[in-house]
Amino acid sequence: MPDKNFFLSPKASKARLREAEQARKNRQEIIKARSQGQISRRDLIKMGIFTSAGLMLPISGLSPFARSAYADSNIPTGLPPSPLFTATAFSQPMPRFDVFPRNPVSVLNPAPTAQANTTQQPVDPALGGGMGPIEGRPPGPIWAHQQFTQLPPVIAIQASMEGAKINNVYNPGVPSNQNSGINAANPFHPTFHPNLPDQTALKLWTYNGTIPPKLMQVRYGEPVLFRLSNKLPVQQNQNGGFGIHTISTHEHNGHHGAENDGFTGAYFFPNQFYDYHYPIVLAGRNSINTDATDINASSPTDAGGLTKVPGDWHETMSTHWFHDHMFSFTSQNVYKGMAGMFNIYSGKDRGAEDIIDGVNLRLPSGRASVSGKSWGNLDYDVNLMLADKAWDGNGQLAMDIFEFDGFLGDRMTVNLAYKPYMEVERRKYRFRILNGAVSRFFKIALSDSSPMIQIANDGNLLPHPVVLTKLDEQGIAERYDIVIDFSRYSINQKVWMVNLAEHQDGKRVDKDLSVSEALSGNSDDPCVGKFLEFRIVRDPAQPDISQVPDPLIPNPDLSAIPVARERTFEFNDGANQTTHDPITSFFGPWGIKTNDQGDTLAADFGRISAAPRFGTREIWTLKNGGGGWDHPIHIHFEECQTLARNGSASAVPAWEKGRKDVWRLRPDGEVKITLQFRDFGGMFMEHCHNTVHEDNAMLLRWEIDDLGTPFLQPLPTPIPKPQGVTFMPPDDILPSAF
Ligand SMILES: [Cu+2]
Numbered sequence: 066m067p068d069k070n071f072f073l074s075p076k077a078s079k080a081r082l083r084e085a086e087q088a089r090k091n092r093q094e095i096i097k098a099r100s101q102g103q104i105s106r107r108d109l110i111k112m113g114i115f116t117s118a119g120l121m122l123p124i125s126g127l128s129p130f131a132r133s134a135y136a137d138s139n140i141p142t143g144l145p146p147s148p149l150f151t152a153t154a155f156s157q158p159m160p161r162f163d164v165f166p167r168n169p170v171s172v173l174n175p176a177p178t179a180q181a182n183t184t185q186q187p188v189d190p191a192l193g194g195g196m197g198p199i200e201g202r203p204p205g206p207i208w209a210h211q212q213f214t215q216l217p218p219v220i221a222i223q224a225s226m227e228g229a230k231i232n233n234v235y236n237p238g239v240p241s242n243q244n245s246g247i248n249a250a251n252p253f254h255p256t257f258h259p260n261l262p263d264q265t266a267l268k269l270w271t272y273n274g275t276i277p278p279k280l281m282q283v284r285y286g287e288p289v290l291f292r293l294s295n296k297l298p299v300q301q302n303q304n305g306g307f308g309i310h311t312i313s314t315h316e317h318n319g320h321h322g323a324e325n326d327g328f329t330g331a332y333f334f335p336n337q338f339y340d341y342h343y344p345i346v347l348a349g350r351n352s353i354n355t356d357a358t359d360i361n362a363s364s365p366t367d368a369g370g371l372t373k374v375p376g377d378w379h380e381t382m383s384t385h386w387f388h389d390h391m392f393s394f395t396s397q398n399v400y401k402g403m404a405g406m407f408n409i410y411s412g413k414d415r416g417a418e419d420i421i422d423g424v425n426l427r428l429p430s431g432r433a434s435v436s437g438k439s440w441g442n443l444d445y446d447v448n449l450m451l452a453d454k455a456w457d458g459n460g461q462l463a464m465d466i467f468e469f470d471g472f473l474g475d476r477m478t479v480n481l482a483y484k485p486y487m488e489v490e491r492r493k494y495r496f497r498i499l500n501g502a503v504s505r506f507f508k509i510a511l512s513d514s515s516p517m518i519q520i521a522n523d524g525n526l527l528p529h530p531v532v533l534t535k536l537d538e539q540g541i542a543e544r545y546d547i548v549i550d551f552s553r554y555s556i557n558q559k560v561w562m563v564n565l566a567e568h569q570d571g572k573r574v575d576k577d578l579s580v581s582e583a584l585s586g587n588s589d590d591p592c593v594g595k596f597l598e599f600r601i602v603r604d605p606a607q608p609d610i611s612q613v614p615d616p617l618i619p620n621p622d623l624s625a626i627p628v629a630r631e632r633t634f635e636f637n638d639g640a641n642q643t644t645h646d647p648i649t650s651f652f653g654p655w656g657i658k659t660n661d662q663g664d665t666l667a668a669d670f671g672r673i674s675a676a677p678r679f680g681t682r683e684i685w686t687l688k689n690g691g692g693g694w695d696h697p698i699h700i701h702f703e704e705c706q707t708l709a710r711n712g713s714a715s716a717v718p719a720w721e722k723g724r725k726d727v728w729r730l731r732p733d734g735e736v737k738i739t740l741q742f743r744d745f746g747g748m749f750m751e752h753c754h755n756t757v758h759e760d761n762a763m764l765l766r767w768e769i770d771d772l773g774t775p776f777l778q779p780l781p782t783p784i785p786k787p788q789g790v791t792f793m794p795p796d797d798i799l800p801s802a803f
Contacts, residue, residue, distance in 0.1 A: 145458075146475055146591075147454070147455045147456045147457075147463070147474070147475050147476050148456070148458060148460065149258075149260075149261070149476075149483075150260055150261055150262075150460060151260045152257075152258035152259075152260040152261050152483060153260075154483075154484040154595070154598075155484055155485070155486045155595075155598040156258075156260075156486075157258055157259055157482055157483070157485050157486070158244070158245030158246055158247050158482075158485060158486060158487070158488070159245055159479055159480055159482055159485035159486060159487040159597065160235075160237065160244065160245075160247055160253070160276075160277040160480050160481075160482060160485075161237035161238065161239060161243075161244045161247075161277065161443065161447065161448070161480070162237070162238075162277055162278055162279065162280035162405070162406060162448045162450075162480065163232065163235050163236060163237065163253075163273075163275065163276070163277045163278065163279050163280065164236045164237065164238040164279075164280045164282060164443075165222045165224065165279050165280065165281050165282075166222070166236070167220045167221075167222060167282070168220070168221045168222070168223070169219075169220070169221065170217075170218045170219060170220065170221045170290055172221055172223075173221050173223070173290065173292060175199075177210075177218060177290050177292070177340045177342070178340075179209045179210050179213040179214070180204060180205060180206065180208070180209040181198065181200045181201075181202035181203060181204045181205075181208060181209075181340075181790075182198065182199055182200040182202075182340075183198040183199075183200070183204050183789070184198065184199045184200075185197065185198060185199075186198075186199050186336070188336075188787045188788055189299040189335070189336060189787075191299040191300045191301075192299050192334055192335065192336075192787040193786075193787055193788060195788050196788065197334075197337075197786070197787045197788040197789050198337070198789050198790075199337060199338065200333075200337060200338055200339060200340060201295070201331075201332070201333020201334060201337035201338070201339050201785060201790070202324065202331065202333070202339050202340060202790075203324075203331055203783040203785070203790040203792070204789070204790060207747075207777065207780060207781075208324045208331075208747075208783070209324065210322060210324060210325065210340075210342040211322035211324065211745050211746070211747075212322070212344065212745070213342060216288045216342075216344040216346065217288060218288045218289060218290035218342060219287050219288055219289070220283070220287055220288070220289045220290070221289075221290050221292065222281055222289055222290070222291045222292070223291075223292045223294070224272045224273050224279065224291070224292075224293050224294070225272075225273055225274065225293070225294040225295070225296045226270060226271075226272060226274075226293060226294070226295050226296060226297055226312055226403065227266075227270065227271075227273065227274035227296040227297060228265070228266025228267060228269070228270055228274055228297070228298070229255035229263070229264040229265060229266050229268065229269035229270070229271065229274055229275075229276075229402075230255065230266065230274045230275060231252045231253065231254055231255065231275070232252065232253035232254075232255075232273075232275035232276065232277075233252055233253075235249045235253045235275075235277065236249065237249050237277075237443075238280070238282075238441075238443045239431075239443050239444050242488075243443075243444045245485075245486065245487050245488040246488065253275065253276065253277065255269055255271075255274075255275065255276055257454065257456070257476070257478055257481060257482060257483040258482065258483040261456075261460045261483070262459065262460035262461070264461060264462055265305065265461060267298075267303060267304060267305035268305040268401070268461045268462040269401060269402045269462060270297060270308060270398070270401045270402050270403060271401075271402035271403065272293075272403070272405055274296075276402070276481045277480050277481060277482075278402075278404060278405050278406065278450055278480060278481055279405035279406075280405060280406050280407070280408065280448055281387070281405065281406070281407045281408070282408050282410065282441045283343065283345050283407065283408070283409055283410070284345065284364045284365055284409065284410040284411065284440060284441075285345050285346070285347060285363070285364035285374050285381075285409065285410070285411050285412075286345065286346075286364040286372055286374040287345060287364065288342065288343065288344045288345060289342075289343040289345060290340055290341070290342055290343075291314075291316075291340070291341040291342075291343060292338055292339075292340050292341075293312075293314055293338060293339050293341065294337075294338040295310070295311075295312055295333055295334060295335045295336065295337055295338065295339075296335065296336075297310035297312070297335050298310060298335065299335045299336065305401075305461070305462070306464075307397045307400075307401070307464045308394065308397045308398050308400075308401040309391055309394040309397065309398065310334070310335050311332040311333065311334055311391055311394075311785070312332055312333065312389050312391055312398065312403065313327045313328065313329060313330075313331055313332040313333070313339075313389065313390045313391050313392075314327045314339070314341060314387055314388070314389060314390065314403075315327030315387065315388060315389075315390040315701070316341065316343055316385060316387045316407060317385055317386050317387060317388060317407075317542060317699070317701075317726070318382075318385060318523070318524070318699075318701060318702070318704065318726040319343055319385065319407075319702075320346060320347075320348050320380075320382075320702065320703065320704075320744065320745070321341075321342070321343055321344060321745060322342070322344075322745040322746070322747055323702075323745065323746065323747020323748050323749055323768070323769075324342075324747060325341045325342050325343060326701055326702065326747070326749060326750075327341070327387075327389075327390040328390070328670070328747075328748055328749075328750065328783075329390050329391065329392040329395070329670050329750060329764065330392055330649060330670035330671070330766075330782060330783055330784075330785070331783050331785065331790075332391050332392065332785050333785060334785070334786075334787040336787075337787070345409060346374070346375070346376055346744065347362055347374060347375065347376025347377055347378060347380050347381065348376060348377060348380035348703060348704070348741070348743065348744060349376045349377035349380060349621075349741075349743060349744070350374075350375040350376035350744055351375075351743065351744055352680075352743065353375075353376060353377040354375055354376055354377060354378070355375050356375070357373040357374055357375045358373065359373070359378060360373060360412070360424055361378040361412065361413065361424060362374055362375065362376055362377065362378035362381075362412075363378075363411065363412030363413075363424060364410070364411055364412060365410055365411070365412060365415040365416075365417070365420075365439055365440035365441075366439065367439055367440075368439065369417075369420055369433060369439040370422075371412045371422065371424060377621050378411075378412075378413065378618070379618060379619060379620060379621035379622075380621060380704065380724070381411045381413050381414065381525075381526065381618055382409050382524045382525055382704065383408065383409055383410075383411070383414045383497075383521055383524050383525070383526060383546065384406070384407075384408060384409075384497040384499075384521060384523075384524035384544045384546055385406070385407035385408075385409060385524050385544075386404060386405065386406045386407055386450075386499050386501070386542070386544065387404070387405050387406075387407050388403055388404040388405075388501075389403035389404075390750075392649075392651070392668075392670055393651045393668075393760045393761070393762065394760060395756045395759055395760055396472065396503045396504075396756035396757045396759065396760050397464060397760075399501070399503065399756055400452075400454075400462075400464055400472070400503050400756075401462065401464075402481070404450065404452075404501050406448045406450065406497065406499060408441070408446075408448070408497070409524075410440045410441055412424040412425065413425065413426050413526070413618060414426060414428060414526060415430075415439070415440045415441075416428075416430040416431070416438075416440050416441045416442045416443070416446055417430060417431065417432065417433040417438070417439055417440055417441075417442055418430050418431065418432060418442075418445075418610055418611040418612070419432040419433055419434050419610060420433055420439065426526070426612065426614055426617060427610070427611055427612040427614070428446070428495055428520065428548070428611060428612070428613065429445040429446060429492075429493040429494055429495040429548060429609075429611035429613075430442045430443070430444065430445055430446040430495065430611065431443065431444035431445055431446065432444075432607060432610075435606075435607065445490075445492065445493065445494045445495060445611065446494075446495045446497070447487075447494060447495065447496050447497070448480070448496075448497045448499070449479055449480065449496050449497065449498045449499065449597070450479065450480050450481070450499045450501040451477070451478070451479055451498065451499065451500055451501060451502065451507055451596070452474070452478050452481070452501040452502050452503075453473060453474030453475070453476065453477055453478070453502050453503075453505045453592050454474040454476050454478050454483075455473075455474040455475050455476060456476070464503075468504075468570075468571055468757060469654055469655075469757060469761055470504075470570050470571040470572045470694075470757070471503065471504025471505075471570065471571015471572060471755050471757045471758065472503045472504050472571055472757050473503075473504060473505055473568055473570070473571050473592075474502075474503075474505070474592070475591045475592065476591070476592070477564065477591075477592045477596040479596060479597050484595070484596055484597070484598075485597065485598070486597070486598035486599070486600055487597065487598070487599055487600070488599075488600050488602045489551050489599050489600065489601055489602065490551065490601075490602065490603050490604060490605040491551050491552045491554065491555075491556065491601060491603070491604050491605065492550070492551060492552055492604075492605045492609035492611075493548055493549070493550045493551070493552070493609055493611050493613070494548065494549055494551065495520070495546060495547070495548050496546065496547050496548075496549065497521075497544060497546050498539070498544065498545045498546070498547065499542075499543075499544050500539045500540060500541050500542060500543050500544075501541075501542075502541050503541070503571075503755075503756050503757060504541065504571035504755045504756065504757050504758075505541070505566075505568060505571070505592065506538050506539060506540050506541070506566050506568070506573070506574045506695070506697075506729070507538070507539045507564050507566050508535065508536060508537070508538045508539065508564065508565040508566035508574070508577055509535070509536045509539065509545075509562055509563070509564065509565070510534060510535040510536070510562075510563050510565055510580050510583075511534075511549070511560055511561070511562065511563065512560055512561040512562075512563050512580065512584060512595060513560055514534050514535075514580050515534070515553065515560070516532050516533065516534055517532075517533055517534070517536065517547045517548070517549050518530045518531070518532050518533075518547060518548040518549075518550075518613050519531045519532075519533055519536065519545060519546070519547050519720050520546050520547065520548055520613060520617060521544070521545070521546035521617075521723070522543070522544070522545060522546075522720055522721060522723050522724075522725055523543060523544050523704070523724070523725045523726045523727055524544050524546075524726075525618070525704055525723045525724040525725065526546075526617040526618040526723065527617055527618070527719075527720065527722065527723040528616055528617065528618065528619045528620055528722055528723055529615050529616055529617065529719070529722075530548075530613050530614075530615055530617060531719045531720045533720070535565065535580075536720075537718065537720060537721075538566055538574055538577065538729060540695070540697025540727055540728075540729040540754065540755075541697050541727075541754040541755055541756065542697060542699055542727050542754040543697065543727045543729075545720075548613050549599075551599065551601055552609065554601040555601065556601055556602065556603060556604070557600075557601065557602075558601045559598055559599065559600055559601070560598075560599050560601070561595035561596075561597065561598050561599065562595070562596055562597040562599070563580060563583050563584060563594060563595050563596070564583065564592055564593055564594065564596055565577050565578045565579070565580065565582075565583045565593070566578075566593070567583075567588050567589075567590045567593050568590055568592070569589075569590075571755065571757060572693060572694045572695070573693065573694055573695035573732060574695065578593060618723070620706055620722070620723065620724065621706075621724075623682060623706065623739060623741075626682045626741070627682065628682055628683060628684050628739070629677070629678060629681035629682060629683055630677065630678075630681070630683045630684075631683065631684045631685070631686070632659070632660055632675055632683060632684075632685050632686070632801075633659070633660050633661055633685070633686045633688060634657055634658070634659055634685065634686070634687050634688065634698075634751065634765075635657065635658040635659075635661070635665070635688040635689075635690045636655075636656075636657055636687070636688065636689055636690055636696045636698060636730065636753060636763060637655070637656060637657070637658060637665040637690030637691075637692070638653065638654045638655055638656075638665075638690070638692055638694070639653065639654060639656075639665060640652070640653035640654060640655055640656020640657075640664070640665045640666060640667040640762065640763075641653075641656070641664040641665065641666060641667065642666070642667040642669070642762075643664065643666065643797065644669045644671065644672060644796040644797050646669060646671055646796050648784055649669050649670045649671035649672075649782060649784075649796060650667070650668065650669035650670075650671070650672075650762075650796065651667060651668050651669075651760070651761065651762040652667050652761075652762060653667045653761060653762055654761060655667070655753065655758045655759075655761055655762060655763035656668070656762060656763055657674070657751075657763060657764075657765050658690070659674045659675065659765070659799055659801065659802075660799075660801040662799070662800070662801055663799070665690070666765070667761075667762035667763075668752075668762035668763070668764040668765065669766075669796050669797065670764075670766050670782065671766075671782040671793070671795050671796035671797070672765070672766060672795060672796050672797040672798070672799070673748075673766060673767070673768060673779050673780075673795050673797070673798045673799065673802050674751075674765040674766060674767055674799050674802055675751075675765070675767035675768075675799075675801075675802050676767065676768050676769070676770040676778065676779065676798075676802045676803045677742045677767065677769060677770065678742065678769075678770055678771075679742055679743070679746060679769050679770065679771035680742065680743055680771075681741070681742055682739060682740070682741045682742075683739070683740060683741075683742070684708065684737060684738070684739045685700070685705075685737075685738055685739075685740065686735060686736070686737050686738075687728060687730055687735065687736045687737075687738065688730070688735045689730035689731065689732060689733055689734050689735065691732075691733050692732075693732050694732065695729055695730060695731055695732055695755075696729070696730050696753045696755060696758060696763070697727050697728070697729050697730075697753065697754040697755060698727065698728050698730060698736075698751070698752070698753055698754070699726060699727045699751070699752055699753075699754045700726060700738075700740065700749075700751045701726075701749040701750050701751065702742075702745075702749045703740045703741055703742065703743075704724035704725065704726055704740075705724060705725060705726065705738040705739060705740040706724055706725075706738065706739050706740075707721050707722070707725060707728065707736060707737070707738050708737040708738060708739055709736070709737040710734065710735070710736055710737075711734055711735050712735065712737075725738075727754055742769045745769075746768070746769040746771050747768060747769065747780070748766055748767070748768040748780055749766070749767055749768065749769070750764060750765065750766055750767070751764070751765050751767060752764035752765070767802075768780055770803060778803070779795050779798055779802075779803075780795075781793060781794055781795070782794070782795055782796070
């Protein structure tokens with residue numbers, strides 16, 4: 066297939082291509098200056114690039130919204146295609162995730178503390194000098210780890226955020242023959258393909274500075290302390306042109322106290338660490354099965370048995386991910402590599418298909434009797450992170466932050482490898498598929514249109530498995546777990562995962578193609594078509610005894626819990642900003658209108674838009690305000706049940722009938738959901754997960770109001786500085802929040 070220029074039609078004139086290249090160069094200078102702190106938002110307004118209402122003015126040669134003088138392209142953006150050098154599709158093996166080592170908490174020095182560790186250290190002059198705390202978590206009781214003594218951390222996972230380097234300690238968690246022949250002992254280079262240049266330390270920023278992306282394996286009832294050290298450059302301008310060195314990690318969609326949620330305003334600086342305490346509990350632990358008597362609410366022991374845990378087993382979660390959530394820089398930082406996955410193991414979903422105890426669902430994973438691991442086998446349980454990327458003429462990661470509709474790359478990567486292949490055996494595999502893109506939606510089929518079984522949505526095992534020949538569109542941050550049975554193929558056969566979702570821009574999917582259309586090579590979108598090749602290489606050494614039972618995990622029954630309150634959130638463009646706080650607020654074009662009152666507001670993490678009462682249940686309606694966009698809306702903290710789409714309960718498809726945490730609203734669409742507020746408190750978020758929309762500035766803060774200590778109401782807003790986090794009162798509290 067000839068190399069297609071996605072961003073400009075193949076029919077675009079040479080003049081249009083030249084114009085596009087010039088526009089790219091012009092914008093690049095501004096992107097660089099903005100990301101490096103050399104110009105402020107006010108400067109951009111003065112320069113006429115933004116209006117105070119947040120709309121970008123149509124300046125030809127600069128704005129992606131401006132119509133070209135050469136109107137021969139309806140694709141209004143301007144990056145040239147990413148060169149492939151000598152790399153070709155399906156010529157490199159797909160690396161499995163790199164599993165984080167799990168250590169006893171005693172290895173942590175200093176030991177973790179309930180309140181932030183405010184031991185002082187000198188602050189680099191580039192960060193203002195003076196002295197500041199070693200931990201960047203906001204200090205004091207309201208940001209202390211909740212229930213730290215009841216749920217003390219048992220496992221320590223340590224990581225650093227740093228620039229790209231060679232990985233000499235890659236641990237795929239499986240032998241080489243389950244990792245497409247990759248010898249994990251070889252140095253693993255920070256590149257999207259062996260025939261592409263290594264990414265430089267300023268372009269790619271990842272957990273531990275290495276690829277493959279990282280996997281945390283955790284289990285219920287075993288609290289984890291994730292200590293993340295910020296080792297990014299102290300100079301803000303050492304960023305390769307985009308991304309920012311202040312970071313905040315969100316464990317999406319952890320049921321943890323807000324101090325561990327990666328709040329967008331709880332970011333920390335180079336040379337600081339942040340202790341995230343992940344208790345890994347079943348929701349409802351303080352009200353349901355509190356004495357831990359239900360064996361279904363359980364966690365795997367190393368010896369092959371079960372430990373009972375409190376909480377509602379219907380709330381069991383399996384597939385999470387973690388990523389940066391820095392205010393107004395999430396898209397750039399995640400694109401730069403700050404994303405990993407997080408598998409949670411339980412009695413139901415333990416990752417050992419040969420343990421038959423009446424609780425274990427025995428999903429495809431691997432055999433404890435072969436590996437010696439009674440949980441968390443990865444042989445046939447495969448994490449896939451899909452992301453579209455773009456790179457410049459030197460092969461270095463490139464991004465255009467002025468694509469306010471959404472930024473699209475033109476090269477498909479799986480686990481950060483450009484169009485790889487994976488060797489598989491003739492048996493069932495589970496794939497935990499994450500959309501880790503900035504703005505792109507995917508829609509997945511197999512090249513021969515044979516069936517896949519969807520077993521989970523957003524990490525929640527469905528009430529019933531769903532057989533599909535095409536998955537639904539998958540929005541940014543959504544996770545679809547599927548099972549593919551390769552026993553129907555013969556050895557040496559190949560089959561491909563195919564993307565059917567064609568984009569023209571970052572607004573939404575332009576068109577869902579048929580498999581044959583997607584395979585035809587006629588799409589202008591180079592991320593359409595085959596992106597992952599499965600090579601069926603052998604029979605399994607042991608017979609496949611894994612199962613996909615029905616039912617999987619029924620929904621929790623909420624019928625006896627009264628609905629305390631209904632709220633409405635409408636997602637629009639043309640947002641207004643009413644606060645103008647230089648630290649906590651940002652401007653549109655995107656925003657959220659709450660409860661049909663007042664303006665559509667751009668994000669301010671100092672504004673409280675909703676404050677549900679602790680211990681209650683509410684119904685929230687998420688509305689697309691129109692304009693032809695789709696928005697994948699994410700609500701932090703609790704998994705929700707989808708009650709209706711466009712007012713109709715029967716319009717909720719079978720694969721959305723479990724619990725979810727991200728909903729594609731679809732153009733002009735509306736979703737009604739229900740959720741509870743329990744177990745923990747503090748400030749959480751709701752936002753579009755098209756991360757460009759999120760950053761510009763479709764995000765709001767809500768907090769759980771418990772009418773007393775330790776959560777004062779309303780909570781003060783943290784203002785992070787290298788010399789210590791201070792607090793200020795909320796900029797704004799919407800009249801309908803409490
Ligand atoms: Cu959006």
